[in-house]
Amino acid sequence: MVPSNKNTDAQWVALSLKNPDAFGPLVDRYEAKLSRYIRRLSGLEKESVQDVLQEVFIKTYTHLNDYNPQLSFSSWIYRITHNETINHLRKNKKQTILPLESEDEESTKLIEVLRSEVDVEAELERKQLIEKIQQTIGQLPGRYREILVLRYMEDLDYQEISDILKMPMGTVATQINRAKKKFKEGWNALGGS
Amino acid sequence: MNRFSEKIISKIKEEKMKPKPRWHFVLMHVFLLLAIVFSIAFGSVAVAIVIRKLTMSDWDLARLSLGGGGLKPIFYLLPYLWLIFVGLSIFVADKLFKQTKTGYRRKSWVIVLLSILLSLNFGYIFYLTKFDRPFVDTLRNHFPLYQSLETKRHEFFAAPDKGALAGKIIEIASDDIWILADVKRNLWKVDVSEATFKTEFKSVEGVFVGVSGEVLRRGEFKARVIGVWDNYPVLVVPSGMR
Numbered sequence: 001m002v003p004s005n006k007n008t009d010a011q012w013v014a015l016s017l018k019n020p021d022a023f024g025p026l027v028d029r030y031e032a033k034l035s036r037y038i039r040r041l042s043g044l045e046k047e048s049v050q051d052v053l054q055e056v057f058i059k060t061y062t063h064l065n066d067y068n069p070q071l072s073f074s075s076w077i078y079r080i081t082h083n084e085t086i087n088h089l090r091k092n093k094k095q096t097i098l099p100l101e102s103e104d105e106e107s108t109k110l111i112e113v114l115r116s117e118v119d120v121e122a123e124l125e126r127k128q129l130i131e132k133i134q135q136t137i138g139q140l141p142g143r144y145r146e147i148l149v150l151r152y153m154e155d156l157d158y159q160e161i162s163d164i165l166k167m168p169m170g171t172v173a174t175q176i177n178r179a180k181k182k183f184k185e186g187w188n189a190l191g192g193s
Numbered sequence: 194m195n196r197f198s199e200k201i202i203s204k205i206k207e208e209k210m211k212p213k214p215r216w217h218f219v220l221m222h223v224f225l226l227l228a229i230v231f232s233i234a235f236g237s238v239a240v241a242i243v244i245r246k247l248t249m250s251d252w253d254l255a256r257l258s259l260g261g262g263g264l265k266p267i268f269y270l271l272p273y274l275w276l277i278f279v280g281l282s283i284f285v286a287d288k289l290f291k292q293t294k295t296g297y298r299r300k301s302w303v304i305v306l307l308s309i310l311l312s313l314n315f316g317y318i319f320y321l322t323k324f325d326r327p328f329v330d331t332l333r334n335h336f337p338l339y340q341s342l343e344t345k346r347h348e349f350f351a352a353p354d355k356g357a358l359a360g361k362i363i364e365i366a367s368d369d370i371w372i373l374a375d376v377k378r379n380l381w382k383v384d385v386s387e388a389t390f391k392t393e394f395k396s397v398e399g400v401f402v403g404v405s406g407e408v409l410r411r412g413e414f415k416a417r418v419i420g421v422w423d424n425y426p427v428l429v430v431p432s433g434m435r
Binding site for chain 1: 195197198199200201202204205206210211212213214215217218291294295297298299300301
């Protein structure tokens with residue numbers, strides 16, 4: 001197999017098993033995505049995100065032979081990232097704040113989804129709205145926050161989320177609905193809009 | 194490659210890291226599958242024991258000794274410990290199955306239903322082949338707590354004043370008189386001259402029986418119906434009484 005940018009993830013995995021240099025393109029391909037995901041999931045600073053990301057790629061490399069081609073490589077590496085991030089948070093017992101930038105597309109999508117769940121006064125400024133959403137999400141149990149990030153910020157479908165969180169697709173749908181409901185309850189508990 | 198990927202590749206090379214061999218993961222998977230099989234097998238043994246305890250309980254005798262309606266004996270005599278073990282094994286099998294490569298994609302109720310069906314199926318086979326007996330015997334012989342639980346359960350059947358007497362034949366004194374040690378370790382002289390037998394069995398010393406009838410006087414019992422308990426229930430009899 002000749003290394004090429006057009007190679008699929010599975011082909012790069014096969015090449016990496018023979019030569020570690022072939023792992024580089026996989027790192028390049030996923031670095032930005034996973035870095036964003038870790039930040040959204042954990043709210044960690046850039047340096048800590050880089051530390052977790054390094055652990056993710058090292059673990060991915062040492063576990064390449066465990067990769068199951070029945071899954072997409074993307075779901076598999078997201079799962080490793082998810083687990084490593086949660087482990088990191090457990091070890092450091094850090095309170096997390098979901099980073100929502102008012103301008104980026106993914107944040108906007110989540111903000112709009114959550115906004116549609118609750119009554120928001122028209123005069124509430126976007127900055128205040130974001131702060132309030134962050135505050136409400138901060139009080140949600142971790143599993144609800146995770147699923148909201150995967151669905152609305154990472155824009156993944158139910159099958160991918162099912163493979164990352166290791167739960168049936170039906171449960172994914174239920175969890176998303178529960179997360180929205182919990183968000184609404186949390187929002188109202190904080191005094192509504 | 195960018196700086197970050199170069200850093201990762203350098204670390205891999207400097208620390209001479211290698212992907213873990215495939216057999217390592219295959220072995221882990223095999224252990225996981227074995228653990229699932231073990232869990233289902235344990236559940237099946239528990240099912241076999243539940244069936245045995247239910248089929249061997251003398252419900253007529255239980256109704257006499259416990260009184261009340263038809264449900265009361267069932268409430269008292271259900272083998273709760275083993276039912277808990279059945280539930281536990283199904284729970285563990287479900288959790289383990291979810292750890293397999295794509296097991297998490299299956300709904301829990303499907304896995305639980307499948308585990309129940311397998312446990313019932315193999316449990317019945319184990320019951321027929323008496324595969325469960327060594328497990329119970331081991332528990333009885335090595336775990337005094339389990340033995341006392343069983344003894345307590347059998348004590349439900351010792352209510353001679355209510356017409357129920359269960360125990361072990363210590364001696365066949367004559368065609369009409371047996372000496373019985375009941376489950377509370379009391380000795381009884383049982384008149385079997387007018388008794389009917391629920392099933393045919395060889396009345397010899399050491400056999401466990403359930404007898405319904407009435408107390409004639411202290412230590413003497415008139416048997417009306419006798420049923421065998423197979424050679425299964427535990428009965429602690431002081432050595433001098435054997």
